[in-house]
Amino acid sequence: MTVFTHFLATTLGVQALGLEGRDVALAYGFGVAVDVDHAVKAPYYLRAVGLRDKRGYYWRSSLQEPVGFLWIAPLCLWLGTAVPLLFYAIHLLMDYSVSFEKMPLYPYSRWVTRGWLVSVPDKVKEAVLFTVLLVANVALWWARR
Numbered sequence: 189m190t191v192f193t194h195f196l197a198t199t200l201g202v203q204a205l206g207l208e209g210r211d212v213a214l215a216y217g218f219g220v221a222v223d224v225d226h227a228v229k230a231p232y233y234l235r236a237v238g239l240r241d242k243r244g245y246y247w248r249s250s251l252q253e254p255v256g257f258l259w260i261a262p263l264c265l266w267l268g269t270a271v272p273l274l275f276y277a278i279h280l281l282m283d284y285s286v287s288f289e290k291m292p293l294y295p296y297s298r299w300v301t302r303g304w305l306v307s308v309p310d311k312v313k314e315a316v317l318f319t320v321l322l323v324a325n326v327a328l329w330w331a332r333r
Contacts, residue, residue, distance in 0.1 A: 189282040189283055189285070189286060189313075189314060189317065190314060191220060191223060192318060193282060193314060193317050193318050193321060194219060194220045194223065194279060194282065195220050196318065196321035196322055196325055197219065197278055197279075197282060197317075197321055198215055198216055198219030198220050198275060198278070199325055200321055200324050200325050200328065201215060201219065201274070201275060201278065202215050202216075203325065203328045203329065203332070204328060207271065210269075211269060211271045214267070214269065214271045214272050214275070215271055215274075215275045216275075217272070217275075218260070218271070218272040218273075218275040218276040218279065219275035219276070219278060219279050220279075222251055222252070222256075222276065222279055223252075225249040225251045225252060228249070229249065249294075250294050250295055252280075252283065252290075253280075253290065253291060253292050253293070253294050254280060254292045254293075255292065255293050255294060255295075255296065256276065256280075257273070257276070257277075260272050260273055260276050261273060282317070283303075284303035284304060285303060285304060285305050285313055285317075286303065286310045286313060286314075287302050287303065287305075287306045287310055288302070288310075289301075289302060290302070290303055
């Protein structure tokens with residue numbers, strides 16, 4: 189999914205849960221900013237394929253896979269909040285709905301999956317989810333004003 193759908197999903201969660209202060213920062217950190225690893229991997233992409241669009245290039249790190257729960261769960265215990273766990277899970281669920289390759293246990297295993305809903309085109313999934321999230325955000329905002 190794109191940063192736009194992650195942002196809308198996180199915003200909806202923040203509104204629905206009535207989060208404030210530190211929890212808002214944690215929600216956006218684990219719901220949206222977790223994609224920062226793409227910026228870290230950009231030089232490797234440029235070195236490997238240049239400026240052309242190479243679909244299927246493995247952009248993800250362990251930060252983008254379920255194995256990330258191994259460090260996020262203890263962090264939640266230390267912080268005393270489940271917000272990072274919840275928003276990281278939402279982020280992963282959204283990412284696993286698109287058809288690019290994923291390695292759920294990376295770097296401990298090279299097993300590859302394509303996630304779910306692979307028969308539905310990614311652009312359709314993105315458009316539908318974007319629309320649903322946008323409408324839900326507006327509806328929730330409208331209901332609370």
